[in-house]
Amino acid sequence: ADKTKTQVADNIRLAGETKTVGKTKTQVADNIKLAGETKTVGKTKTQIANVIKKVDETMTAVVAD
Numbered sequence: 001a002d003k004t005k006t007q008v009a010d011n012i013r014l015a016g017e018t019k020t021v022g023k024t025k026t027q028v029a030d031n032i033k034l035a036g037e038t039k040t041v042g043k044t045k046t047q048i049a050n051v052i053k054k055v056d057e058t059m060t061a062v063v064a065d
Helices: 002-019 022-039 042-064
Strands: none
Touching: none
16 A cells, blocks of 8 residues: 555656656647547547437436436
8 A cells, every 4th residue: 555655646746747848748739639620520529429328328227227
């Protein structure tokens, strides 16, 4: 458990350090841009709609139980 605590602390520290790296900031910006572009792709919209439909179906199944 102590080892895990240390690892979590290290991960938080690394996350903090990553934020200060300029290249990473650009990469995050690019990922957001790509996510935005993906939304405009018709096939992806259908795929997202299908995932939402599946989630709705799952929720209905859970409620039915």
